[in-house]
Every structure is written in C-alpha cells, then in structure tokens.
Amino acid sequence: MTTVEKDRTTRTEAAAIMPFGGWESTPTGPGSPDDETLFRFPAPDDPAPSTARVLTMALWGAGLGLTAAGVGVTALVTVFGGAAFWYVPTLALFGLLSVALAVAAFLSIHRPVLPWLLLAGATAPLALDVLIAALY
Template identity: 45%
Template sequence: MDGTDPARTGNAVPDRPFWVQRAASDATVRLGSRDEVFLPRRGLASLFRLPGASDPAPDGRRMVGLCAWATALGLVGMAVALRGLYAILSGTDPVWYEPTLIVGGLAGIALTVGGFLSIQRRRLPWLMLGGATVPLLLNLVLTVIAL
C-alpha cells in the first residue's frame, strides 16, 4: 500500500472529474466514515458537463457574453411580467393570457438556467439561451397584441 489510492487513504478528492467513466475498482472513494459511490451520468445529465476541480475556468469573454444575454432576457422578461401582472390584477386580460404567460416564463427561465449549467460545452449554452429567447419573444408579442 503506497498511500495514493483514495479509497484506502480517506482522500475526499477524486483523481478524475465525476463525469469520466470509472472502472469498477474506482467507483468507491472513502470519505471519513462512509463510502461514496460516483455513478456515471446518463441521459439528460450527460448534456450538462459541470466543471470539476481540475477544469479551467471559462473564458472571460464567454462569461460576459452569457451574462449579458441573460441580463437582457431578464430585463425584457421583467417588463413583460409587470405589464402582464397589471393586466391580470385589473381584470383586462383574456382567459388564455395568464397560463400562456406563466408557461412561457418558466420555459425561458429553465432554458436560461440550463445555459449556465452547460457552460463547459462549446455550443449548448448559446443554443439554450437562443431557445430561452423564443418564449420570451412570444410572450412579448402576445402581451402587445392582447393588452
């Protein structure tokens, strides 16, 4: 025993990121008094490559671009939501408006969050923010037309 195996030394930091396929012998890492098992990600979770301890930080320009786009989505979304709230509280909105506004807003928020969760991917964050823009624009158009 050379003391480098994390399962034997009690080292809580794995030697590879969580999303890397591990051999059966690598699956258990000793964390104090309990064993922690890292399972490979499958399905939807495999799309979001969360950064590990050994990953470099995202490029500054990339982060500024994502944050600027998300800020623009948030500001326009807030304006649409406030106008919609005023119409809903005053009772001047059509019957279909409130559920449409809520579903579109939640879809946009979920896609924006997914864009930030997938920051380590090359194109996925931009595609998700583009996808978040679609329901926002639909809500904006419906708000202008309906109210």
C-alpha cells in the same frame, strides 16, 4: 493513489437515471464513456471558461431577465384591467420555458456551442411572451 488525488472514474448514482446523459459532480478524464454528459456542475479542477464567454452569457441572461420583468409588469397591468382566462397561464408557460433553457445554458457552459443554442432557444419563448403582452 494519495489522499490528494481523486479517483476520476467514479460516477454518481443519479447519472444513470437522469436525462441528457446525466448529471455528474465529478467528471472523468477525457476520452471516457462519460463524454456524452451535457449538463454538469463544474469540478474544482475544470478549466475556467473565458471571461468574455461568461460576460457575454451573463449579459444575454440579464437581457432575458429584464425583458421578462417588463412582460411581467405589462401582464400585471393587463390582468388588473381584465384579461382572458388563458392570458396568465400562457405567459407563465412561455416564461418558465425560457428560464429553464437559460439555466440549462449556464449548466452547459463548458460545451463549445450548446450554451449559445440554449440561450437562443430561451429567447424564442420570451419573444412570444413579448408579442402576447404587447398585442393583447
């Protein structure tokens, strides 16, 4: 192995203790036992995702973010007008769940279907936030 080549069989120590197959900064080659890793930061030699994929995911994420900002403004007005004790924690819980799922979608961008499932999953708690904010 030369100094330019990297050993592709190394695993980070954190991968053994992290959920969902672990996090890994240097993935191994295809057909390795680390193929079950769902979330990882891309390595320098990973193929870039297509522009259409990144653009679609970014637009979906931006839509989620703008919707969450609208819910936040509505919630702020409602809180100043007087709201029940459960209102803010409920909105915060669903909002944070939506953000966590959206982040997971971008970390799994190299998977074929998982990012789309996670973005759809991020839409559901945000839709509940919209309903709570609109109907309260």
